[in-house]
Amino acid sequence: MGLMDEISKQDRSIRFANKWEELETKLSPEDFKDFLAAINNPHISQAAIRRVLQGRGINVGSGTLSQMRNEHREV
Numbered sequence: 001m002g003l004m005d006e007i008s009k010q011d012r013s014i015r016f017a018n019k020w021e022e023l024e025t026k027l028s029p030e031d032f033k034d035f036l037a038a039i040n041n042p043h044i045s046q047a048a049i050r051r052v053l054q055g056r057g058i059n060v061g062s063g064t065l066s067q068m069r070n071e072h073r074e075v
Helices: 003-008 019-026 029-040 046-055 062-074
Strands: none
Touching: 019 029, 019 062, 029 046, 029 062, 046 062
């Protein structure tokens, strides 16, 4: 068995175009709305948001979350 055979037998994970798409896909509509409210609330820390998302199997880096907060404020 060659390298390509081994690679092709590996589990294929779903790829998302971006983190927004992943969040919209993995969270319920209500949870996604809550996420948007959380990133717009300056009293909720990024660390708290990241911990909750990690508990749901969604990993978001602090830089990505910071960028998402900035992008969403601009909308």
